[in-house]
Amino acid sequence: TQLLEQSPQFLSIQEGENLTVYCNSSSVFSSLQWYRQEPGEGPVLLVTVVTGGEVKKLKRLTFQFGDARKDSSLHITAAQPGDTGLYLCAGVSDYKLSFGAGTTVTVRA
């Protein structure tokens, strides 16, 4: 069983549409990270959120950490084909990262 549950598992949208990926857990984390992984490569860190209720923006990507530091969301505005990839959330606790199973996002041109 995954410590972090991500939903949806797969998401396919048209270029220009918005999308939201969710990451939920019953555990509290000291911080939460979002990674993006492309086929044949390792995950690359997008953002780290630390404070409950924190919102971070990275161009068209908005990340939110839940008030109780158990859940997070990633929202992409006006998605582009270059946003295609596997999005992974990871909770940080005791120096260890626990990853969700990931959401595979496909943005069609």
Next chain:
Amino acid sequence: DSGVTQTPKHLITATGQRVTLRCSPRSGDLSVYWYQQSLDQGLQFLIQYYNGEERAKGNILERFSAQQFPDLHSELNLSSLELGDSALYFCASSAGVGEQFFGPGTRLTVL
């Protein structure tokens, strides 16, 4: 390019065999982490080393072992291989607690 290197990129072997995966962390990073990624289990943390010492252990099987050498490179040894060990194995490094930089991975296929 994350600065983390892993060799080999691909490895094909038979059940019962033993293999060694190698990782060189980013310059200056003291921590090395090993992960296994399979289709049905996702990305699973195996083990972490910090400056040569084991720091944290995850879902690592007893058939698997790792070490970090004085020059900070690390090796993951997988023995008595089974079909289910086929997966992508990633190494990551970090300077401390925080961002981990992942290598390109080693794809292991056990036939």
